[in-house]
Amino acid sequence: MSGDEAGRQEPPRGNTLERGLQILQAFRGPGTALRLSEIARRTGLPKATVHRLTTQLVELSLLRRTESGLIPDIGLFELGELVPLKVRLREAALPYIQDLYEATHETVHLAVRDGLDVVYVEKIRGHRGVDVPSRVGGRLPLSTTGVGKVLLAFSEAELIDEVLRRPLRRLTSHSVTDAGLLQSELRRIRIAGVGYDREEASPGVSCVAAPVLVRNEIVAALSISVPSQRISNRLAPAVRTASLALSRVLNRMAPFSYGG
């Protein structure tokens, strides 16, 4: 008999949509352009299948062929801009983000929570701003960033417990990995209305973050990231002012229109 005792293989779930998505998500890893075989490797799909599906995706303008492989194309970008979470929230927040940038000339972030992750919605940077490794559309654990800790601090106790129960991931040597420490820090954040990140996500970079609350529910967080030596106590009031102003504006909008 053939030794297929492993039974490892997924029962062939013929879900075309899911497979198409798998292929697109393969581009989340390192590298910009991927060759067909590389996609097959990352997704675990047979080469012939990847070939067929990518051909379709190219026709739909979601992927594009270049000499160095396939890359996500403009159609995918247009789809992404249909998401109210992104569009509406960003639109409302942008003027306040600009104020913040102009007052400090540092890198500004706008982020929301999804599951146990921070997802960055906007990132504004000038020439002088530090280039933190965050990416719009990228994810990081809640416990390792300024915005993450703020988003967590104002969430329901349930979610906080969930995070504390799990092992805390470490991005730098300064990352908080002790549950007790994190817990007391969350308490401090709730009182102060501001959270800090001291090189916990990226070496040499500190940041100050504040919550955006709508009807007492947290919907987003704003932050400023600076090289640690440039940290100053005039940053917190600036971030706090912006987050309060944005909160006030969002209160007047319909909840679903910003993705809540």
Add this chain to the structure above:
Amino acid sequence: MSGDEAGRQEPPRGNTLERGLQILQAFRGPGTALRLSEIARRTGLPKATVHRLTTQLVELSLLRRTESGLIPDIGLFELGELVPLKVRLREAALPYIQDLYEATHETVHLAVRDGLDVVYVEKIRGHRGVDVPSRVGGRLPLSTTGVGKVLLAFSEAELIDEVLRRPLRRLTSHSVTDAGLLQSELRRIRIAGVGYDREEASPGVSCVAAPVLVRNEIVAALSISVPSQRISNRLAPAVRTASLALSRVLNRMAPFSYGG
């Protein structure tokens, strides 16, 4: 016209990916949240099919159910941020866009060409900036906007002819609809290195645009939009400066990395 082959009406091509995309694209129209029946109407797909596919899309985090209908969800946003055209180009351009904003405090646009359309890649706005109806990810005809005319002016003669051959769309009473007029304006743009839009896309709004050229090929355009009464001759040099600086930076990057 008669060159069309017999296949007049699409026989039911069982292309799941295409249908999934159709459903997502239904959200391009007016309205944020769509009910299932409305999606069926817009796409022309049977209700049962839409039901099945939307269920899958929800599982994949591309759509989300709300009480007022389905809306695009965070997963779709994340996919959109995988597109180098958006990410790389934006990343490189952002500092210069910020300079431009800070110098003028007006609404700044970054756009590229796709086919015969302008596609907006970035839009930065403060409190004072006019709220033009453009949307990031949105499309407008090349001939009706400042960025569009600049993108066209520096394209191959082939493309220009193609546009001139077709009827020119009109967005306001000031829109250029005469091919001869447009042609001479394109010539002026090529000489001056700057293009103008005098209420041709939106009533009361004028704008100044400049090309971003890499190795003598146009890859994008920058613009500033202002209420017509605020138009001033110090805008053109500012836009020109930014576009030249950005061009210089992009020259040092690999072509495919910004979607070229």
Add this chain to the structure above:
DNA sequence: AGGTAGCGTCTCATGCAGCGGAACGCTTTC
């Protein structure tokens, strides 16, 4: 009350389109 229109959901027989192992032709590398 009934009547109607709209909504989302679920079923199920049918057949066709997705499936993927395998073979192919090509280039590059050793």
Add this chain to the structure above:
DNA sequence: GAAAGCGTTCCGCTGCATGAGACGCTACCT
């Protein structure tokens, strides 16, 4: 010349997508 990697194509099997239609529900009319 062999081997390894690439993208492409073939083709028979079958499992899944398909969509008409029934169903239950709510809302809003008579």
